[in-house]
Amino acid sequence: MHIENRYLLKDYNTFGLDIQTDQLIRVRSAEDLDQIISKDFLKEKPYLVLGGGSNLLFTDNFPGLVLKNEILGRDITKEDQDFVWVKLGAGENWHQVVLWAIENDWGGIENLSLIPGTVGAAPMQNIGAYGVELAQVFQSLEAIELEEGNLQVFNGDQCDFGYRYSIFKGELKNKYLITSVTLKLSKKPEFNTSYGAIHNTLQEQGITELSLKAISKAVIAIRESKLPDPRKIGNAGSFFKNPSITKDHFNTIRNEHPTVPGYNLPNNYVKVPAGWLIEQCGWKGKRRGNIGVHKNQALVLVNYGNGHGKDIHKLALDIQASVEQSFNILLTPEVNIVPA
Ligand SMILES: Cc1cc2nc3c(=O)[nH]c(=O)nc-3n(C[C@H](O)[C@H](O)[C@H](O)COP(=O)(O)OP(=O)(O)OC[C@H]3O[C@@H](n4cnc5c(N)ncnc54)[C@H](O)[C@@H]3O)c2cc1C
Structure with a gap:
């Protein structure tokens, strides 16, 4: 060591x-x-x-x-006619695993193409994109408890997955190191193109026959056109989660802003895009020296080079305060702030 x-x-x-x-x-x-x-x-x-x-x-x-x-490894632990169970070392690169699954014709994670990071972090916030979340293909994970060193296996229920949430971001934060994740991938995939942008991109690309590869390519094209590449402009993707508010609260906002987007959730809740709220408060494209809010994506805070984490944090707090003042909504960061 x-x-x-x-x-x-x-x-x-x-x-x-x-x-x-x-x-x-x-x-x-x-x-x-x-x-x-x-x-x-x-x-x-x-x-x-x-x-x-x-x-x-x-x-x-x-x-x-x-x-x-940096724990590596890709093993098939079980297989039947319909599914394959793959156990992945937590240090494997997520996107490389997605490409590997596609090469093998295993479906379930193609919509999660090009999400940066490692396999071990994927359950942390139940990564999601384009209508799919990790929880949908998750079988189990192994994690080592960092005080005594005991290995524990967690199934999906024990992970308590939610929107950009798991128990490892909540009550077990910093208590475990996830060493492997097992996914259950489908040999007879059902394609998920329900997200409008995927459907339109496939049409623009002239794709008439769906395949895992075609969907992955469409997702990659959308992501590359929408999100700044961290290799060119420092960022951590969406900085805040999309908040859920009550329908009454949503209607109050809509009275003043008839164009407010919202997606209905169970129990009379509505999810509102955090990017829209931030943009309404005038933050899109705002620059403070070496840092700022991306010019095309109000949800993405950026480091143009030589920026300081403290300044990005201050910017995030100022954005939070102005959204709260204008809309009475407290945005929650999706990004993990260190120290918390
Ligand atoms: C351009 C861009 C686009 C993005 N798009 C998306 C998206 O579409 N959907 C989405 O969900 N996320 C997205 N993200 C966020 C990010 O890619 C994911 O959250 C990813 O899973 C983080 O992986 P990581 O290995 O980089 O984790 P890190 O940033 O290294 O860690 C994240 C957290 O997990 C903990 N952690 C990491 N590994 C382990 C482990 N093995 N055991 C225990 N704790 C661990 C860390 O302590 C930290 O708290 C995006 C980020 C960027 C930069």
Whole structure:
């Protein structure tokens, strides 16, 4: 086990922030983690489990130990006529796994193409895009409890998945390192093109015969046209979650803003796009020196280069305050802010 001291994390966070951690250890197996735990490293200082750093905002240097998850592996653990169960090392790159599934004609995650990050972080916030969430193909995960080092298996119910939520973002936050995730993929996939943009893109591309590859390509094309590429402009995707409000609250907003978009949810709730709320408050394209709100995507905060995490955090708080003042809605960050 090798400890790297004063390690620069610029390449390990998609905001591209120039920050460092006191120490970094690469975790390549459960045994590596056993050693770290048995040597009491995690009792001595703050620690952070890091995947690809695409859902994190570091507001400062990290005064502790980063556990960089690099556990690899792709195994078929079970198979029948209709499904295949694949157990994936948590350090595998998510998008590469999606492409691998498509090559093998296994369906279920093609709509989740091009989401940055690792497999181990996918259950953390139940990643989702274009009408599909991880929970729909999730079978189980293995995670090591970081105090005693016990390995535990969690099924979907135990993960308590919700919209951009799991128990690991809630009451078990920072208590476990997820080492593997098992997905149940379909050998007879049902294509999900219900999201308007996919349907239209397939038409524009002249695709008449649906396939996993065609859907993945359409999703990639939409994402590349809509979202800034973190390799060019630092960002962590959507900064805030889309809030759910009561129908009465929604109607009050609609009286003043007849064009407010909303998607009906059960129990008389409506989901409102956070990007629309932020745009109405005049933030789209606003720049504060080296950071700002993306010019095409009000939901995406960006680092144009040499920006500071503290300033991005301050911008997020100011956006939150103005949306609350204008609409009486408190936006919740989707991005994990470190320190919390
Ligand atoms: C351009 C862009 C587009 C995006 N689009 C989407 C999208 O469409 N849908 C979506 O859901 N998300 C999206 N995201 C967010 C992000 O890609 C996902 O949340 C992704 O799953 C994060 O993976 P990561 O490995 O980078 O996690 P990190 O950013 O490294 O970590 C995220 C959190 O999970 C914890 N964590 C990471 N790995 C583990 C582990 N093995 N065990 C325990 N805890 C762990 C970390 O401590 C942290 O709290 C986007 C991000 C970007 C930059």
